[in-house]
Structures are given as structure tokens and as C-alpha cells.
Amino acid sequence: MHHDEFQKQEGNIFTKSFFVLLTLVLIGVYLVGVRCFKGLGAVSNMSDGYPWGIWITYDVATGTAIACGGYAVAILVYIRHHMHYHPLIRSCILTSMFGYALAGLSVMVDIGRPWNAYNFFVPSRWQGNSVMFEVALCVMAYTVVLIIEFLPAILYSLEKSEWRRLHEFVDSLPLALTPDKAKLARRIDKVRAVAGWIRPLLDKVLIFFIVLGMTLPTMHQSALGSLLLIATTKLHPLWHTGFLPLLFLINCIYIGYSIVILESVISAYAFKRPIEVKELSGVARIIPWLTVIWLSVVLGDLAYRHQLSAAFRFDFYSCFFLLEFALIALGSGILFRQENRWSPRWLFVSAVLIVLGGALYRFNVYLIGFNPGAGWTYFPSLAEVMVTVSIVAFELLAYQVLVKLVPVLPKIHLHGHGKPGKTKSEQKVTA
């Protein structure tokens, strides 16, 4: 495969941001411990009227959409055959892998009886009418597929890298704890050999997993919308429609592309790498089409169901609907102009607007537009928010560490934008 397109991020792993993120993660671990002993009510404000709070709404429904960068770029690369996006694919897959794994972790924290989760694999317990059944199996399968898709990068690293960090660590150990160097070298060679043996085999069949990695999200992202079809009397008519699956599917694709732009710009800014405006402008071209289709379906459906007037009542629900609509319309409106598509600033702004609007849509469907009846109220508790923050922090932390261990980020193009020092480290990795 095209391993020469990717490079490791140089730098110390234990940076200041590493420790900040680690603290947030540890806070989350403590809170999950409290949840295990004192029940869900002790660390969240979920109640019988609002049994799903921000953990399901953000971590699962919105988080997986944000993780759909991998899905969206895979379509471009492998189906639309825009190979010039290929450099983006690995960091997208990594983000997707973390996003979905952590959505899975959130679910394990959120559900009340996780020890019974094995029932998903017991055929006598399968219940085909349930959308959640499909979402669960599909998401689990997709996470596995993402790991397989990311495996080539890890295997390459295992095989080709010098294991510099491991050697440094071993050297720093006191004499009493230092392992036998010869034995260690033999073990590393074995790992290298195994990795080198698996990699070409995997490369041959990878395309089938990649295509699976496009089929599965199509299924479960639309199913995330279908989950709320059952709430015919509890989801506000501004959002409850038979088009929920379609809307969620398109929503996840345009969020996916916007996230690719966002992640690319932010990570270039943070790691002081040049911004790949060429690739991003191409991605940015696609987004407005998707959002226009999406907005048209929303409006057309509202008109058909005679709910357009509800959108302009300027009550609680109407305001959130209009906000979501405005964010998406504005964000994609920016991208209709070519100059904006080539401008890092406007790429960033429009991506932020669309991600916010798209995420707000999911929040509206799952939480804000959900009304169980008189008297019920919900707002996340501090502990609940901290658990979500901690899970996101964990993802950022793991991403930060992994891009320094494995070649994930796109290699900086050699026509003048890279810092001189980089060339040397590139040579180190490809050696």
C-alpha cells in the first residue's frame, strides 16, 4: 500500500497537553467508578422522562457522525476514485476508529446492565424489529472493520520502525531491571517478521473490508435516525418524520466532510504543518450539494406534513429548529464561492458552522425536541458533562500519542511548505 504517503509526527509524547488530557481522563474514570456503585442517577441527571441524556445524544449519536470522516473520505477515495485524497485517509480512519470505540465505551457506561450485552450474540435473543439491535451489531462490526483498516499502518510501524522509543526506555532503566538485550532484539525481530508476514496478506483483502467500512455506516447512521421513529407522540413534529433515516444519513456525510476539513486545519495549526488546501477545497466542493439536498428534504417534508407554521412560532422548539437550519445554510452557503473554498479561514469557519448545525440537528432529534409530557425537565449534571469531556479527552490523548508512534498524518508535500528538518525524519521512517 501507499505507506510512503504518511509520516510520524515527531515530538515528545509527554507534553503539557498530554498531562492536561490525562487529568481529564482520570476524572472520568473516577466518575464511572461512582456510577458503578451508586447507580446512574448519582452521576447524571437522566430520569424516567429523559432516559437518554447527553451520553447517548452526544457520545453515540453525534460522536459517531463526527467520526464519519473515515466513511466520507473512503467514498471519495475508493468509489469516486479521487486518489489525491488518499493522504487524508489514515488520519480519518484513526479518528473514526477512536470515535466509534469511544461511542462503544460510552454505551457501556450508559446502559444499566452491561453484563447482559452478550445477549446481542445469542440468536434466540435477537429481535429484528428493534432498530437498536441493528445499530448495535452494525456499530460493533464497523469498529472491528476500522481496526482492520488501520492495521496496515500499525503493522508497517512494527515492521519498519527502529523501535527507538522502546530502546530509549530500556536504556533508561536501572541495571537490575534491564532485560537481556539480545533476547529483546530477538523478540523484536520476531514481531517484525510476523508483522511483515501478515501485512501483504492483509493488503490483498483490505479492499473488501474497506467497502464493508462504507456499507456499514450507511446502515447504522441511517438507523440512528430510525431509532426515534417509534417516538411518534413524544418527538416534536418539527423533527419526527419518516425521513429520519435519510436525513441522518446525509447529515452524517456532510458532517464527515466538514470534520475532515476541521480536523485537517486544526491539526495542521497545532502541529505546525502546512494546510492541505488543495485537497480540502475539493472536499469543500461536495458539501454544499449535500446540505442543499438535506435542507430541501427537511423543508419539503415539513410542508407536506403541514408543519411549516410550527417552524415560525418562535417558541422553544421553533427557535432551535431555525438555529439548526441557519447554521447549516450559512455554513454551506459560504462554500459556494471558490475563493472561500481555497481560504483556510473560510474553510475553517464554514466547517465549524456545519458541524455545529449538524450536531445541533442530532441534539434536537434526540433531546431538545423530545418531550415526554408535562413536568419533565432535563439538563446534564456536572458529572455527566465531565464524563463526556473525559471520553473526548481520552480520544484526543490517544490520537496525540498514536500519531507520534505510527505514520498516520499525510506526508508534507516537498514543494516548499515543509520545514527543512522534516525531511530527515521522513528518511528515518521510510528507511
Next chain:
Amino acid sequence: MERQSRRGFLKAVGTGAGALALAPVALASSGAPSQVNNEELGMLYDATKCVGCKACMAACKRVNSEQGTLECDRAAFDQDALWDAPTDLTGNNRTIIKLYKESGQPWSYVKLSCMHCQNPACVSVCPVRALTKDRRTGIVDYNKDACIGCRYCQIACPFNIPKFQWDRALPQIVKCNFCKGTFLEKNGTTACASVCPSGAILFGQRKDLLQEARSRLQLNPGKYIQTIYGEKEVGGVNHLYLAGVPFAKLGLPTLPEAAPPGFSEKIHHTIYKGFIAPIVLYTTLCLIALRNMKRHEPEPQPTRKEGK
């Protein structure tokens, strides 16, 4: 906008309109109403006969407290833990008597518990068959050994009946199951129906309960609101109500006749019927991807060995 993109814009709107052509599926109602089974067991609660003694609450708790390890809901003022004083259905009880009292209006009690719907939303959404509807008796029962605690049933129920034990390390979903496994088999009726001193709670087959309800409505038209609540709501439910004050005042929601699973299942099954759509999608994508791959790698074998 350049002319190119304006045309493209209109194309996109057109595609959106085309997507709306999926309307027949997406906007479909549940279609023909599914058959109501009046042989199923149900309950008739007549609010005009209820005297608010709460013997039903005490009996239900006594008989069913082991299922779900029901505890007591302590009132805020109760320092010695003397009473079981819930103010709503909770993870510690399966039924409750509430009082509707507004000055100038006639008072009424109301007993709330699972409606045992003909087409239950909770059963439809449970991914692991923790909630099931018995084919013969129609009882909607809960199995804690299958339940994963995802609370989708709480989202789905139009009556907000299933309750979750938010304060437990090992939480369950709690709701009435007509005393199945605790009282029903040995006594042929539910604990609440057996202790009700005024006969406000009747337990039996839905057809008999409907007949009794209709005759009461006919014999005492002035006493009752002339509807049997639960006869038609969300496709019909097995827990029927008669009352002398409007049902909405008693906290019984005004609901359409369409059962929610009819809507949700129709769309979900149309998309996934026979798993055809996913397989077609996968196959198509594979073919395109493989064709693209062949196009991309025209170099002969020797080049491949480098850098891999």
C-alpha cells in the same frame, strides 16, 4: 454564484425533491389497523368506584417486591422510614393511586400501571427480547436476565410506564406484569384486583371487560365520560379505563389510534427487507472499488515490491 453552480444548486434541490419521492414509504401511516385480539387478558379500572384506599398498592408491593427488589419510596418528611409514599410510578413500584382534585371540579382517583398494549412499542424496540408479549394471554412481561438497561423502552412507551432504577448498582426496568409468576397462576387474578374492596379493578379477558364497560356506560350515562379509554388508543390496549372526569385530567395522555410500532417497523423493514438493500449496496461498491483499483495500479509486479 457562477452560472455553473446555480445550475448545480437547482440540480441539488431537484435531487432533494426526488428523495421526497421516497415519501410513500417515509410518510406512510401504519396501513390497515392490525387485528385487535380480545381474547387477551386485561384490566378494567373504573375510577368512579375507586375509594382511594390504596390496598392495591400495598398488595402489589407485598406480592411483587422480590421481582426487581422493590424498595420503598420514602417521603421527604419521613425520618423513621415509616411509609411507602411514592408520588409517581418509580423503580420501586408497579402501580400507584393518584388523586385528581381541582376546586370546583368533581374529584377522582386514578390507578396507573402498565397498559399491556395490543401492539406494544416497548416490545418492538427491545433489542434483546427483554420485554415480550405473551401470545396467549397478551401480558407484556420483563426478563431481567436479558435486559441490558438501554432504556429504549422508556423512550418508546407513549404512556411513560417503564421505570428505571436510577439509584441501584444493578438496576432493572420495573413495570406491572399482571402478577405473572407471583400471584396470577395460583389465583387466576392479579393481587390488586383480588384486594380491591369496591370492585373498581376487574381482571379478565378483554372482550368481557369491554362488554362490562359498555354496559356501564349505557346504564349510567350521566356518571361517566362516554368513552372507554384504551379501547382504541395506540392500536388498542388491554388496560381499560372508565371515569367520570375527562381522561386527560387524570394524566392519561390523549393519543392517536395508530400504534407506534406500525410506523417504525414499516419503514425499518422496507429498508432492510430480506437484507437485499445492504447486500446490493455492498456488491455495487465492491465492483466500483475493484474497478478503480485496477485502473490505479497498471504497473507490473517488480515495482510493487518496493516500499511495501
Next chain:
Amino acid sequence: MHTNADACNDVSRRNFIKTCATLTAFMGLPRSMLGKVVEVIESNTNLPVIWLHFQECTGCSESLLRSSHPTLASLILEKISLDYHETLMAGSGEQAEQSIRESMVRNKGKYVLVVEGAIPTAENGVFCKVGGKTAVESLIAAAEGAFAIISIGTCAAYGGVQSVAPNPTGAVGVRDIIKNKPIINIPGCPPNPYTFFSTVLYYLTLKRLPELDTLGRPMFAYGRIIHEHCERRPHFDAGRFAKAYGDEGHAQGYCLYQLGCKGPVTHANCPVQRFNDVGAWPVSIGHPCIGCTEPDILFKTSIAEKVQIHEPTPFDKYAPVDGGKKGKGADPLTTALVGLAAGAALGAGSMMAKNLPGSSLEKKEKQDHGKAK
């Protein structure tokens, strides 16, 4: 001797039947059994009884005599042949001892042994000796020929007041010494005399011992807790309590739970049968139940100590249909923090947007390349 016929002549037929009906109901027997009960009482059948006294106050015997239907007491006392009773019998000293010895031989296997009072076991049982024999010896000797033993009073049933820690005399109930005979415990301090009468009558009528609970007490009298049939229960259910003796609540006859009433954990039928035939029992006159029928409560717990309610029942107020605010909403701290975080994110985002290049060199290059082509 006062015969049954004489007894029946002392009371009107109607009162006699009425009393028999009360006893039938007391035993928990159906109305249809009334005929049989009457027949038994009118018949000449006779049950020999040996009544032993040990560590006791004789209150149980006194309680029997306090029924203000002396005719009823004598009715029953005519049905039993009381061969030995230290308080009631006419004889004394060696004559009395001879009476018991003869009765035990003559009625071997056919008499009921009634025990009143606890049996001291410390130091070979010297703390109670009657007629030169220790209580333990007397008990074992008398129990041998009895077909059943009735332990009347909490002392005989479970040890009573003398068995309270440190129990210097090693006082125990009958059940701790005799293991091979059926024992009916009729605890109470004192127990209701009708419970004793009915137990005897039950045996005479049905020729078997009544159903007993796990502590050996007849179910028909000890099957329910006081809390379940107390006349002040509605006050409990509504939260109306007497907080101190003589206060407003006490004067109003409110529930005595806060004063330490042991009703919720005591099995007995005092609120129903009441005492002295004047319809009085402790709670009805304003004193909390002290749990005198329970082995672990009487004298072992403080009278003022409140008990735990084991199966709480609903409170006497109603939940309104419109429950007001439910679920947990926004709290100021979280809202503030979330707002701050959102503000910070927006700020950071704006800074970043400002710092990013507005135009792009690459586009220009693209245009240049395009021109070059």
C-alpha cells in the same frame, strides 16, 4: 362439686350459646363448628391438667381469674380436672405432693402439663426448689407423662423477665429443656385468658393441637401483628402521632409509635380480644405496646425505643395527578461551566479563524499553473 349441669343452670341458654359462639370465632373455627363446640362443653369429657409454677409472679393464673364472666371460667375449669395448682388447689404440703404424684401415675400419657414461670438452670437449678426438688427435676418428671405441654406466659415460653442479661439464674423457657413433647407457647405478660381457654377447647373439640407458628404460638391468636388490627392505625397512616405523654396528640388518641409502641413487630390479638372484659388494652388507654408476646422485645428492649417498620404501606395522602416538576434540570454551576466552556471554545475558534491565512498561495499557484498550460 360444681357439676356441668349446675354450671349450665347458672347462665341463660342464650348467653351460653353466645359465649360458645365467641369462643368458636376466637379459635378461628367456622360458624358451622359451633354445634360441636357446644356439644363438647356440655359433655362430661374431662381433661386432666397438672399446673406447675416456677419463676413467676402468678400473673398468668390471676389473669385467668380476671375474666368477668365467672361462669365462663368455671365452665372451662369444669372441663379440666385441675389436679395440681399451687395457688388454686385446696391442699398443701405433703398432701399436695401426693396429689400430683398420683395424678401423674393415674393419667399417664393423658394429661396436659401447664407450666407457668421460667426454669432456672444455673448451679444445678437451686434457685427454685419446690417440695425439695429443683424446678428442672419437677419439670422433667412431669413432662414425661404429659401428652402436651402448654407454656403459659412469656416466662414459661421464652424465659421472661428473669432471663434478661446477665441472667444470673440461668432462667430459660420450657422449650429449652423439654425437647421431646409438643409444646404450645401462650406468651404474654400476662396472656389473654381466652387464649388459654380456647387452646384447651380446641383440643377437646377437634382432638388435635392447634396450628402453631415458628415460635410455637397458636396461629388463631398470634397470627397477626398488632399494627395490622390496631384501632389507631389510621392515625399512623396519616402521620398523626403523640410525641410525649400528656401532649395534645396523646390526648387526641393519636398513634403511639413515636413513644415506642412495639405494635409493628408484636404478634398478638390484644386490639381485638382486649382484657378484663371491659374492652381495654394498653394502647387504648394511651400506653404503647411493650411487645410482651415476643421473646426478644419484652424487657429486652427499652419501652421508648422505636421499632423499624418492615413492610411499609402507603401514606394517607395522595400523589396529585399533576406532579409538578419531574426530573433534574439545570443547576447554576453546571450551566455556568458549560457556558464558560462554550464561550472559551468560541473565543478560541475566532482567534484561530483570525490567525488562519485568509487567502491561499496554492490557489494562486493553481491559477498560475492553469495559465502556464
